[in-house]
Amino acid sequence: MKIYDEIHRFARDYIKDKSQRSTWKKRRIREAYELLTGKKIKISCSTCYIEALLTIVNNTKMAARNYELKKGVLLQAFGHPAKTCTNDTLTDELAEWHLKESPEKIKFFSRYPAKVRTIPPSDIKIVVPKKEEAKVEETEIIDPEEPDRSATDPVTEALGSAMEGKQPDLEEEVKPPIKRKPVKRKR
Amino acid sequence: MTIGCNQIVDCILKNCAQLVPGIKDIAYFINYDHVDKDLSTFDPDNPLLLTSLVLKTVSPEAFAYCVSGYNFSNEHNTALVKKTYQKVWDHNFIFRVFDNTPETKLWIKNAAGSRFIVVIENNYSKVDPAGVLPTGRTVFEVLGWDQGLELNAAERNTADEEVLGGWVLTAGSSDKIKESLPPLSLFVGGTLLLTRAAIASMLAPCCDD
Numbered sequence: 289m290k291i292y293d294e295i296h297r298f299a300r301d302y303i304k305d306k307s308q309r310s311t312w313k314k315r316r317i318r319e320a321y322e323l324l325t326g327k328k329i330k331i332s333c334s335t336c337y338i339e340a341l342l343t344i345v346n347n348t349k350m351a352a353r354n355y356e357l358k359k360g361v362l363l364q365a366f367g368h369p370a371k372t373c374t375n376d377t378l379t380d381e382l383a384e385w386h387l388k389e390s391p392e393k394i395k396f397f398s399r400y401p402a403k404v405r406t407i408p409p410s411d412i413k414i415v416v417p418k419k420e421e422a423k424v425e426e427t428e429i430i431d432p433e434e435p436d437r438s439a440t441d442p443v444t445e446a447l448g449s450a451m452e453g454k455q456p457d458l459e460e461e462v463k464p465p466i467k468r469k470p471v472k473r474k475r
Numbered sequence: 476m477t478i479g480c481n482q483i484v485d486c487i488l489k490n491c492a493q494l495v496p497g498i499k500d501i502a503y504f505i506n507y508d509h510v511d512k513d514l515s516t517f518d519p520d521n522p523l524l525l526t527s528l529v530l531k532t533v534s535p536e537a538f539a540y541c542v543s544g545y546n547f548s549n550e551h552n553t554a555l556v557k558k559t560y561q562k563v564w565d566h567n568f569i570f571r572v573f574d575n576t577p578e579t580k581l582w583i584k585n586a587a588g589s590r591f592i593v594v595i596e597n598n599y600s601k602v603d604p605a606g607v608l609p610t611g612r613t614v615f616e617v618l619g620w621d622q623g624l625e626l627n628a629a630e631r632n633t634a635d636e637e638v639l640g641g642w643v644l645t646a647g648s649s650d651k652i653k654e655s656l657p658p659l660s661l662f663v664g665g666t667l668l669l670t671r672a673a674i675a676s677m678l679a680p681c682c683d684d
Contacts, residue, residue: 294680297536298535298536300534301534301535301536305535308535310578310681311578311681312679312680312681316680357676358511358514358529358530358531358532359529359530359537359538359539359676359677360515360527360528360529360530360673360674360676360677361514361527361529361673361676362527362663362664362669362672362673362676364664372664372669374672374673374675374676375676376672376675376676377672395514396514396529398532
């Protein structure tokens with residue numbers, strides 16, 4: 289079964305990228321094709337290799353292992369020498385044991401089921417924060433019909449110019465301030 | 476007052492274990508870009524002891540590729556290079572390919588255009604006489620950790636009496652930019668057995684052929 293797994297792993301790159309068509313991959317395809325069909329591939333026919341590859345991929349399945357370690361990683365657990373493993377010796381049970389003991393080891397895995405990320409460690413209690421009551425801020429709604437007072441109020445203008453050291457235009461008739469309508473407040 | 480950044484803090488005592496020269500005929504080549512330096516780890520007390528060498532998960536798949544010599548045809552040397560202000564290290568790996576197939580030439584052409592690190596296996600495996608330090612820390616070494624090595628020379632002489640028309644290849648540090656440290660020792664999991672297992676998990680399937 290291992291030879292089919294190998295072929296499944298490099299099949300996509302082999303078809304996509306000519307530079308990946310190395311001798312050992314061709315040898316594996318020849319071996320697997322002969323194992324599967326009993327037929328031999330012509331050594332010099334590059335199209336035959338691709339056809340053989342597709343036949344192998346369509347008629348075999350990859351080994352059903354859910355977890356895979358990155359190459360070169362050695363998983364160890366203090367006090368549990370029997371749990372030491374590399375990718376070559378990893379099983380799903382071992383992977384789940386390691387991830388339960390120390391979830392941060394997920395970074396050493398190149399393949400794992402998606403649900404693993406949500407498994408909390410046994411010694412950590414997840415506290416869900418209480419929902420705060422939504423506060424409704426009181427907002428003043430400006431009457432659209434009301435003119436902008438700050439811009440048109442002559443008293444304000446006069447005050448502003450006095451602060452700036454200017455003399456107000458005395459000839460201009462000073463109008464009394466406009467009475468504002470009561471503003472409705474919404475809650 | 477010291478002129479540098481380091482000080483000597485330990486002794487070197489007489490080594491009664493007999494040194495064994497040479498390296499094994501098999502070496503492992505890893506593309507420089509495929510090394511996951513974030514997940515690889517060092518001994519906290521010694522930056523020359525690599526305790527985990529991890530490859531990235533990339534497509535096409537990253538591997539350690541085997542290069543097999545024959546009858547001690549692989550050689551390694553390293554040397555201190557003194558620059559004006561700093562001292563750096565030159566790593567070299569000389570190996571011979573006793574073949575001249577199109578596949579061999581394609582390999583050489585690809586190697587000439589790439590950077591890689593090389594893992595070598597020394598014949599010398601020191602056994603600590605006091606039994607304190609684990610055995611096997613002197614076995615595997617990593618060349619080109621900082622910058623990677625490149626192919627500095629590739630020569631084929633059909634009249635060569637030693638290689639008989641094969642290739643003599645020299646991989647080494649770049650001409651100007653050298654390594655900051657001597658070759659790193661690789662020792663994973665505290666035993667030589669686990670170090671071998673970790674290396675085995677990186678090997679390309681073609682190593683079995």
